Amino acid sequence: MLTDLSIRNFAIIDELKIAFPEGLTVLSGETGAGKSIIIGAIGLLLGERATADLIRSSEDSATVEAVFDVRDRQDVKARLDALDLPVEEELVIRRIVSRSGRNRIYVNGGMTTLASLATLSERLINICGQHEHQVLLNADSHIDILDEFGGLLPSRSEYARLYGDYQNLRARLGELREIQKRRAEREDFLRFQLKEIDNAGVKAREDEALSDEKKLLAHAGRLLELAEGAHEVLYDRQGSVLAELGKIIEHVREIRSVDPEFRISPGELDSVAIQLEDTALALRDFVKKLPRDPARLDEIEERLELLSKLKRKYGGSLEAVLQTKESVEEELRGLETVSGDIEKIADLVNVREAQLRELSAILSRDREKAAAVLEKAVNAETRSLKMERARFKVTINPSAPGGGTDTPLREKGVDEVEFYLSTNVGEELKPLNRIASGGELSRIVLAMKKVLARTGSVGTVIFDEVDSGIGGATAEVVGRKLKDVSRHHQVICITHLPQIACFADGHYLVSKGVSGARTKAYVRRLNDRERLDEIARMLGGVMVTDKTREHAREMLRVAKK
Numbered sequence: 001m002l003t004d005l006s007i008r009n010f011a012i013i014d015e016l017k018i019a020f021p022e023g024l025t026v027l028s029g030e031t032g033a034g035k036s037i038i039i040g041a042i043g044l045l046l047g048e049r050a051t052a053d054l055i056r057s058s059e060d061s062a063t064v065e066a067v068f069d070v071r072d073r074q075d076v077k078a079r080l081d082a083l084d085l086p087v088e089e090e091l092v093i094r095r096i097v098s099r100s101g102r103n104r105i106y107v108n109g110g111m112t113t114l115a116s117l118a119t120l121s122e123r124l125i126n127i128c129g130q131h132e133h134q135v136l137l138n139a140d141s142h143i144d145i146l147d148e149f150g151g152l153l154p155s156r157s158e159y160a161r162l163y164g165d166y167q168n169l170r171a172r173l174g175e176l177r178e179i180q181k182r183r184a185e186r187e188d189f190l191r192f193q194l195k196e197i198d199n200a201g202v203k204a205r206e207d208e209a210l211s212d213e214k215k216l217l218a219h220a221g222r223l224l225e226l227a228e229g230a231h232e233v234l235y236d237r238q239g240s241v242l243a244e245l246g247k248i249i250e251h252v253r254e255i256r257s258v259d260p261e262f263r264i265s266p267g268e269l270d271s272v273a274i275q276l277e278d279t280a281l282a283l284r285d286f287v288k289k290l291p292r293d294p295a296r297l298d299e300i301e302e303r304l305e306l307l308s309k310l311k312r313k314y315g316g317s318l319e320a321v322l323q324t325k326e327s328v329e330e331e332l333r334g335l336e337t338v339s340g341d342i343e344k345i346a347d348l349v350n351v352r353e354a355q356l357r358e359l360s361a362i363l364s365r366d367r368e369k370a371a372a373v374l375e376k377a378v379n380a381e382t383r384s385l386k387m388e389r390a391r392f393k394v395t396i397n398p399s400a401p402g403g404g405t406d407t408p409l410r411e412k413g414v415d416e417v418e419f420y421l422s423t424n425v426g427e428e429l430k431p432l433n434r435i436a437s438g439g440e441l442s443r444i445v446l447a448m449k450k451v452l453a454r455t456g457s458v459g460t461v462i463f464d465e466v467d468s469g470i471g472g473a474t475a476e477v478v479g480r481k482l483k484d485v486s487r488h489h490q491v492i493c494i495t496h497l498p499q500i501a502c503f504a505d506g507h508y509l510v511s512k513g514v515s516g517a518r519t520k521a522y523v524r525r526l527n528d529r530e531r532l533d534e535i536a537r538m539l540g541g542v543m544v545t546d547k548t549r550e551h552a553r554e555m556l557r558v559a560k561k
């Protein structure tokens with residue numbers, strides 16, 4: 001329910017704060033005092049269009065903020081979660097309208113879009129006034145209202161589960177049939193890819209090894225020259241390094257025989273000689289292993305070109321080429337079973353469709369029964385609201401109680417539901433949302449709210465113009481209906497009629513005055529004495545007499561009963 005409303009710089013409102021109680025709240029005041037402006041500000045929280053002319057003169061922006069108690073509203077919390085908005089026990093919506101056009105919307109501190117606001121707020125507030133199109137007047141929601149009224153939501157939930165599965169199966173069946181349709185072409189293409197990769201005999205990291213070999217071949221002449229030259233200097237020629245080192249070792253040995261303290265030992269030089277011999281052997285082996293086949297370089301070039309072509313086609317690396325080979329083999333195996341898969345899924349689709357046909361037929365029959373009860377109840381309520389000639393009708397098209405297979409399955413069954421109304425004898429039934437009169441609209445919605453009170457999901461209902469064109473006994477009946485609805489919903493009502501205002505749990509007076517050469521709107525909650533005076537004013541107009549005040553006291557006393 002709506003607990004607090006704050007408005008700043010909106011039309012003639014400078015700054016206004018209202019704390020709303022549970023039950024029925026009445027806003028009264030002289031015509032033009034600003035009551036409808038407050039409703040207009042609330043409309044911004046429902047996603048209505050915002051323009052700069054709503055901003056108070058000389059101000060840069062207007063702000064409307066509302067706080068809702070959503071502790072027991074799991075549906076609202078689910079929507080918050082679905083919209084990726086913070087979920088808390090209180091819901092705070094703030095909308096800022098700026099002259100610069102940088103309008104902003106915040107929900108629990110998180111910024112959101114106008115579409116998300118509208119999706120969320122339609123579960124919070126329903127404004128029932130002239131030309132308003134809210135949940136109850138939205139034809140798309142009529143099937144939900146009827147199903148909720150008839151207690152059909154559990155059956156609908158089971159239907160929705162089967163329908164979702166049915167749609168998924170149909171989508172998969174379509175994919176498989178498309179695959180089968182293109183199977184021969186696809187299979188040829190896949191086999192071509194597989195053959196191309198298999199014929200190439202690709203091995204992991206082969207390109208790296210070939211690149212190393214190519215580099216060696218390209219420099220073979222120079223490497224041979226360097227290795228043979230080094231081997232000759234070390235070992236082959238007269239006066240080689242190893243031959244001269246042998247002489248040095250003998251000289252050192254002779255020196256040590258005379259002077260044992262000589263720092264260099266023959267053993268150390270023997271170690272150097274062994275290392276140089278190993279080097280000479282390594283150079284000799286390197287010379288023997290150096291490739292001398294010019295044709296091998298051409299082979300490597302061709303192989304690397306082939307591998308590069310495969311890499312360009314299949315992912316950029318040999319690892320990607322090998323992975324492509326695996327995926328192609330897997331898809332080919334899948335193509336071999338596609339016919340069997342189509343047959344299995346087609347059978348499942350038929351099973352699900354039969355289940356849906358059976359359940360939709362039950363839903364259709366139950367909707368027909370619920371519609372008859374709803375029609376009777378709403379027509380009874382409209383008659384009590386002095387709309388004796390009004391006729392309310394629930395249309396269900398197409399209704400298929402026999403579960404005919406020619407009727408398309410929809411998300412909520414096979415039916416389309418819409419509420420129709422005729423307000424005068426001889427007039428044809430028209431869709432509910434095409435009612436022209438604000439008073440008739442408010443009263444029919446009030447009648448429906450009374451009937452649907454225990455099943456409705458909107459927390460707060462605002463009635464504007466509910467008293468249009470009525471008075472006397474009818475006004476008292478409307479007041480009692482509003483009081484009944486307020487036992488299940490929070491109700492806010494703008495009224496000029498004391499017969500309605502006397503039923504309020506909270507009564508606010510809206511007025512306007514001039515302050516600092518500026519017109520301002522004011523709102524205050526009336527205490528018992530002030531409320532008596534306001535009811536008396538609504539009864540007697542400008543002149544409030546003791547008799548009028550006593551009449552007002554009697555009305556309040558009777559209303560409490």
